[in-house]
Amino acid sequence: MFRFTLTATDGPARAGVIETPRGAIRTPAFMPVGTAATVKAMLPESVAATGADVLLGNTYHLMLRPGAERVARLGGLHRFMNWEKPILTDSGGFQVMSLAELRKLGEEGVRFRSHVDGSAHFLTPERSMEIQRLLGSDIVMAFDECPALPAPRDTIAASMALSMRWAQRSRDAFGDRPGHALFGIQQGGLERDLREESAAALKAIGFDGYAIGGLAVGEGQAAMFGVLDYATAMLPADRPRYLMGVGKPDDIVGAVKRGVDMMDCVLPTRSGRTGQALTRRGAVNIKNARHAEDPRPLDPDCACPCCRGYSRAYLHHVFKSGEIIASMLLTWHNLHYFQELMAEMRAAIAEGRFSAFEAAFGARRAEGDIPRE
């Protein structure tokens, strides 16, 4: 059982639910990233407490360490990392191209050496499907690759065409797995006709959901929104649309506005570990000396454990002291804020007031951080 149901639309923005054997995913959904079988600095029950319905796992990292076969022998990724809700895994293609060493890309797949121990690997659509099956992923991504932007049109076109051939091979290798979904990934860079061509190829193959790939790779928000203005409508309305690797809160709001249902990004977790809190009023750099004696929470309107229990002065102190609790609290806050943002958007769409939500969201950010008394 894997079923997507739209429950409300408000212009291009959509709210719905993806039902899976491991539970429902409310959309628009933000997926925290659990790269190496952990959402960094969080216990899984805490991730669930922020409101996350689904995690993202990284095929590239997990195939290298601890290895997909080992995870399978240990009962699968859910059991391994103590997370019983749905998991989406990426295909490994994007991260091989950005992280691995001595990469060699060919029609068959990508040869590379591990950035962990230098070991040799060969990742293909078929092997990616096998790894994601071994991990026990609920939502499997087709194997693809994409160039960093800007790139020449010919490069983007050739890459997209290769990814579409890999999409067919992924579909063939995935087979029929009830309760598990396979998503295709649209490519084509910033070229509208290539995006159209890619979407047509994916629809001809047929997937359970459709991702928009090749964005958030350096093109900037305006260019990304420019693509989303047309790209979502190229994809089937009755399937979830997933924008990969996005993003900042205003990226997320703009993507949902344009019809995106799912997103993932390391921003809330990575920012938390580097002392940056993301709030309704924008970013707060807790390292800044102005927080050293500030008794107020990061966001007085936030109900997360960090904002309910700790002052900015405390967060400043533990961050400057290199204490692990700084990463734990800031990550928790950031993930809580992201999930609350998604919940607010779902409610706004359900009630037909997404435009008003967006205006209020922008106005609050424009006000900036809370002033000192």
Add this chain to the structure above:
Amino acid sequence: MFRFTLTATDGPARAGVIETPRGAIRTPAFMPVGTAATVKAMLPESVAATGADVLLGNTYHLMLRPGAERVARLGGLHRFMNWEKPILTDSGGFQVMSLAELRKLGEEGVRFRSHVDGSAHFLTPERSMEIQRLLGSDIVMAFDECPALPAPRDTIAASMALSMRWAQRSRDAFGDRPGHALFGIQQGGLERDLREESAAALKAIGFDGYAIGGLAVGEGQAAMFGVLDYATAMLPADRPRYLMGVGKPDDIVGAVKRGVDMMDCVLPTRSGRTGQALTRRGAVNIKNARHAEDPRPLDPDCACPCCRGYSRAYLHHVFKSGEIIASMLLTWHNLHYFQELMAEMRAAIAEGRFSAFEAAFGARRAEGDIPRE
């Protein structure tokens, strides 16, 4: 209101309760160490969930960063670190002598430079009392110093005599603070007559509790137990006895057997961050490759979140991957085990079966780690 009540004895071993305005401390008590206003890698509610009734805070670290006056302006240490139960603070004396730079010890106090930023400081009995008051400590320790062992008898005698003069100055500076306790610290190294002299000096001054200092500084377990065999009986039976900086599980059991009521140590937290789990069956080094595919928990009889939710294989993976969750889970397990050990000893004393408990404790450790099937 600060009151110690003995509820049971079993030979020299004692069980009781210390009542404070911030809650009861069940004894024998193990105090996790919250050096810089955090028990490393733990949220305070998780520390409480392990069964800890009281934390230790370090005067030396907190006076340097964020500073005692700043903590006071922010509402005191309890509020600052979000821990509402009792806090005991050390006097700073021991850590100044082991961590600070350019130390200069005199009758008046210790001049030193901060290991954090090189700033100059002068710590005296009076300033130590002031800092601990500013922090809002519930149990304040008298300012003392002690040499590392082995040391010449003359050195130990002179140091003890100085600490006893400082104990009187601490008592005078502390004044009358209802609901707050001041503990004196017995010194004298491994010299029985010096321990007797020190105990007599402290009893003449009069304290709410008595610590045994100058042990666990390199003398070894046999020598430490040799001192504890007579030192506890030198201290008033109706006041809590606190053995500072101890220790390993077998140190703790041996200390309780000899009439100690309170202890603290960084071992469970520090070991957790370096991949060492402490269990009923001894230590488990999770870095060891033999755990890489072991589906069993650290300790199948442990009810902590780490043992309930995660395999050794997972802990091995996240530790080898440098993930923060490794420190979080191993620390939680270790603190849980230490608190469970204290609870088992309290029950054994209450039921007059401490000898049987001790024998079973030793037998289980002698069995070693659980064997593979």
